[in-house]
Amino acid sequence: MAQKSPNESNEIRRFDEANVARLGLISIQERIPPDFTSWTIDFAVDGRQARLSCVAVAEHGGVPHGLDNDVSLALITLYQEAGSPEDGTIVTTAYRILSVIGWDTSGHYYQALKESLDRLTTATFTASEAWRSGKKWTTVKFRYIDRLEYTSEDDKLGLSGQSVLKIKLAREIVESIRAKYLKPLDLEFLTSLDRPLTRALYRLLDAQRVAPEGGEVTQFRTNIVEWAKACKIVDQTPSRVRRTLEGAHAELVERGYLAAVEYQGRGPKQEVIYTFAKQATLPEEAREVVARLSRYGVSRPVAHSLIGVYGLERVEERIARFEAILLAGYAPRNRAGFLVDVVRDEEGKYSDPEGFVSRSRRMDADAAKAKRAEAAKRAEERKNQQAEAEWEQLDAKGRATKAMRMLTLILGKHVPIRYFSGLMEAFESGRLDPREVAEGAVRAQVQLQLVPFTQELMQVLDSLERE
DNA sequence: AGCGCATCCGCAAGGAAGTC
DNA sequence: GACTTCCTTGCGGATGCGCT
Structure with a gap:
């Protein structure tokens, strides 16, 4: 993410x-x-x-x-x-x-x-x-x-x-x-x-x-048919609109984004009234905790309310416990919901204290982790081999063409057009490796490092031209 | 009678999990 | 990253009941 x-x-x-x-x-x-x-x-x-x-x-x-x-x-x-x-x-x-x-x-x-x-x-x-x-x-x-x-x-x-x-x-x-x-x-x-x-x-x-x-709105009220039009819902029959929106409303209320959804009246004249949950301002030290909760999908309003009700210390302690439970291999269906439950738990349902994970469970978790890492490594190797094979299948001309196609897309506007002929020549003469340059450009693009990449490439091309 | 709404059902898309 | 399988979920049509 x-x-x-x-x-x-x-x-x-x-x-x-x-x-x-x-x-x-x-x-x-x-x-x-x-x-x-x-x-x-x-x-x-x-x-x-x-x-x-x-x-x-x-x-x-x-x-x-x-x-x-x-x-x-x-x-x-x-x-x-x-x-x-x-x-x-x-x-x-x-x-x-x-x-x-x-x-x-x-x-x-x-x-x-x-x-x-x-x-x-x-x-x-x-x-x-x-x-x-x-x-x-x-x-x-x-x-x-x-x-x-x-x-x-x-x-x-x-x-x-x-x-x-x-x-x-x-x-x-x-x-x-x-x-x-x-x-x-x-x-x-x-x-x-x-x-x-x-x-x-x-x-x-x-x-x-x-x-x-720019002002903040706390309640939003609208006619149900108008709202259906705004949502571009196909069947704008009021009961259908209610049904279409039902699941989304439930999720937004459950996640604490909405405080309430109400309907007033009946038929096409009825109105839907959304009440937004309050977004309180928090002291600096609480923000990090809100951010931690958010990383697990807990909405800000719920995070704010948890801190308000249970206090910072308890919430932090329970997040640590929740993380320990996850580390031990438990995979809840709804992580955010599970975390909120761990914070609210008064009955000791989740008894693994912070830092304590039974030895056998930790060994299992470590083994599972190692297995996953190994699988990821193998997948990476396979991917590289596949990419390798794709490039290898092509002759020199094909590799140069493939690289040029990718580079035109990625570098198009960053590199003056005259450099492209130099690039093609460098590929054909073997002074530059098409795959290396093309993959380097993709990497630079993804890592938002395109400017240094193009500058370096242009320098290389300039020096090749001077030779 | 006409409209709104709830329910049922079949189909298709969404999504998770496992495997290569 | 791609592919397959399988289960879940949502959509839309049909139907029937109840309210105005």
């Missing part, structure tokens, strides 16, 4: 583009019927009529929905991680995107990612008088992803862990991010939520929590 430097604030690490979050461009439904290829919603903003619409193609599975929410958020996160470049382009790997979202990195999800990117590249959004730009509401028309290029290891144009992607985000989104029209987002909490539907609803609700002018 997200890397964190020690100096970073524990409170807020990520930001979401506020227009995207507030408008809910992507249907929160996990699945949609194949003929759901467009939607239009009318709503009032600052007393003016606004309209938002989306037109997609059935070929890519209709309008963006479900997991596309996660992908769109990952792209915004990666764009900011790359330093919000002016041209809106990010270069990354498919593996990195899956890691940011917190998805499993199996073939299934590479396919899901590919389908999602296709939808985000083809669906066209129009926001009439609904897009916040500066202090005005403007009309814009765009596709979420303006341009998508990627390398593929198979002939079916599929994605895999080695795929390098070059993604240009919509100018409207890029300008908005660069103008800092952002809202804070607790990405750690979001990715810890179980269901895609809950994650999408959280993103949408959290956008309602902050007014466009």
Whole structure:
């Protein structure tokens, strides 16, 4: 998951583009019927009529929905991680995107990612008088992803862990991010939520929590049908909407993000009322404890309340006990829920004291750990062998072409075009190893070390030219 | 009568776990 | 990292009951 430097604030690490979050461009439904290829919603903003619409193609599975929410958020996160470049382009790997979202990195999800990117590249959004730009509401028309290029290891144009992607985000989104029209987002909490539907609803609700002018909202009340439209729920029959949202509401209440969800009235006139849980400010020493709880998926409001009720010392002691239980090999279904239970436990259900793990259990755990490390090492070796074989299969010309394809994508805008012919010559003459350079570029990209990498590469090419 | 809502059921997608 | 298997879960259609 997200890397964190020690100096970073524990409170807020990520930001979401506020227009995207507030408008809910992507249907929160996990699945949609194949003929759901467009939607239009009318709503009032600052007393003016606004309209938002989306037109997609059935070929890519209709309008963006479900997991596309996660992908769109990952792209915004990666764009900011790359330093919000002016041209809106990010270069990354498919593996990195899956890691940011917190998805499993199996073939299934590479396919899901590919389908999602296709939808985000083809669906066209129009926001009439609904897009916040500066202090005005403007009309814009765009596709979420303006341009998508990627390398593929198979002939079916599929994605895999080695795929390098070059993604240009919509100018409207890029300008908005660069103008800092952002809202804070607790990405750690979001990715810890179980269901895609809950994650999408959280993103949408959290956008309602902050007014466009910046003030905090404690309660959000809306008509159920209007809310269904905002969520882009297919069946907007009130009872269906309630059922669709039920699971997500339960999870957000259980995780302490929402204090309550109530309905008032009946039929299409009924209103849904969300009450947000309080976010208290905490003293400095408590923040580290909140951060530790958050790392295990406990929401901030719950963390705050645990510290409030049981005190810092007890919470810290129980976290240590919880960690000891995990270390001993216990794998709870719901880690956050289990941790909260360990903190609250008054009956001594979890008796392993801090630092005490029975010898046999520790030996088992150590053995399991060693086994896992060994398996990971073997997997790494196999992966290297496979990559080795792929490169070895190619002749010198093929290796140079493969490397050039990857490098054009990754280095395209960082390296003046004249260097590319020099690079090709260096590969063909054998003075540079194509695989070494290409893989070095991928590594540099992932580690955000592209600038030093390109500078060094250009120096090498300059010196080769002088020879 | 018309509408809202709850329930049941089949299907398909999501997701975890194990293996290579 | 990819693939397979299997179980779980959510969706959407159908149906019937109760309230206005």
